[in-house]
Amino acid sequence: MTAVLQTRGLCKRFGALTVADNIDFTLEAGARHALIGPNGAGKTTFVNLLTGRLSPSAGTVVLGGEDVTRLSQQERIRRGLGRTFQINSLFRGLSVVDNVSLAVAERRGVSGRLFRPASQLSEVRDEAMELLRSLGMADDAQVVIANLAYGKQRLVEIAITLAMKPRVLLLDEPAAGVPSLETHRILDVLDALPAEIGILIIEHDMDLVFRFAKRITILVNGATLLEGTPEEIAADPRVREVYLGERHE
Amino acid sequence: MRHNGSYSASPRIGLLEWLPWAIGVAAFFLMPEYLSLGARILIFILYALSLDLVVGYAGIVTLGHSAFFGLGAYAAGILSARFGVADPALQLLVAMTACALMGLATGAVILRTRGLTLLMLTLAIASILLEVANKATSITGGADGLSGIVVAPILGLFRFDLFGKTAYWLCLAVLFVGWWVTRRLIYSPFGASLVGIRENHVRMVAIGSPVPRRLLTAYTISAVLAGVAGALLTQTNQFVGLNVLSFESSGELLVMLILGGVGRIYGAFIGPVVYMIAQDMLAKQFPEYWSLGIGLLLVIIVLFARDGILGIIDRLVALTRKEAR
């Protein structure tokens, strides 16, 4: 197994508050890895450190064997790092297919063209439609995001990121806010993702985590408490304490 | 009638989009006594169009667009009055170059900021320029304005006449080119990414878009368009006053654009037409009520018709369609 994404001694402090505390983490190629932990544990912050949206107070981020700690978000994206947002971050005034097309165009490197009409680049729209079809969303392609059901908005959130064809995918609570009856659709989509993509998923829905992940890391107060297979995690008494809100002595 | 650049929007020019040009040509023959007002309206349409590109499409809020309008006006004027260059094409070219450089230089610095900070910075730049123009009297004429501007006949054929016929055609032709270029841009992939930035700045960065560069490009192009409008004003009036750089000029422009409708291309057409005709009719007759009226109008628009006159028309059309069914 080779590591596609790795952190060494990653720290992030907001003033006196330490939100990432010396995190050593490894994501293997093609991984199905879950990061869980109570609210405020620092999971979203960790994702932001990985993508470069935040810069760490100390430590390094290694992507595909290369130290990317000093690289911008854009440079990390070009190296195959994609992420979704815990809170929908969509182009609300645009249709579903236009949302996805923007990401397709960026990846294809055609988004800066000044004069040719965008609609003449039919390959961009075709690819966006193809992706939506594979996610079972073809019927909603023309719907403007603001008029789309919340659960479907979560799928668009994923679709935009998939359009970037990432090698490493960071999913920040993809099922957050989705009624439990609909989470199976999200899970179906996740299950169908190409096996070679390394996936790190943050999720509160334990059913989803245990069905999807082959490996689980638990983050508490910005530090990794435990890592192991779902069986190991389920059997560990400390997990229960964390999730019952008790402090571990 | 929304014109949003996207990968699914057809760029074909609709029949209705030719209407402004038909009106522009017809007005020349039907209202010969209003040609100077007409030329000023055409100039302000171009100016408003340049503002729509940054405010309506790229989502850059600016109150300092008069910096570019004024710079263009002064560049053309100074070139003629101080350097004796009377060729109108050359005057336009120099105004465009000056504004491109200015747009690049200031944009590179201020576009790193957003929201209120950006707003204040655009205002500051326009204020600095106004102060420079005010103090450098030997070049700009200061508060007295810049006169002695000569504009040679266009292409050596059409001289600027007393009735403003040539000026009107020049303004209409240049506006047409400006409209065509802007429309092309809006329907291009670049235009689509501007809309993306306006809709969600954070996500555009997250999908790998070079957002700062895109904004700088839009800002610079807009600066050039505003500069052209300024230079046209100089050529039409053969005079430049400090008011081209004033904050009131930027504010008035923003009012016109909001009145017409932001981010729709043709809001920049309707706004100046309605505003300037109303101003021409009412401001002279009721000078004491003009500002009050504009203020009230703005309140009404912001409260009840966020998307301006074109937005109201859109809703009326949708309503009649529903009833027809």
Ligand SMILES: Nc1ncnc2c1ncn2[C@@H]1O[C@H](COP(=O)(O)OP(=O)(O)O)[C@@H](O)[C@H]1O
């Ligand atoms: N930009 C910030 N400035 C200050 N504190 C922050 C910032 N972002 C997050 N935090 C704090 O860091 C902690 C971890 O937040 P977060 O990473 O969102 O947790 P999680 O995603 O695990 O719920 C919280 O206490 C939060 O208030």
Ligand SMILES: [Mg+2]
């Ligand atoms: Mg979070």
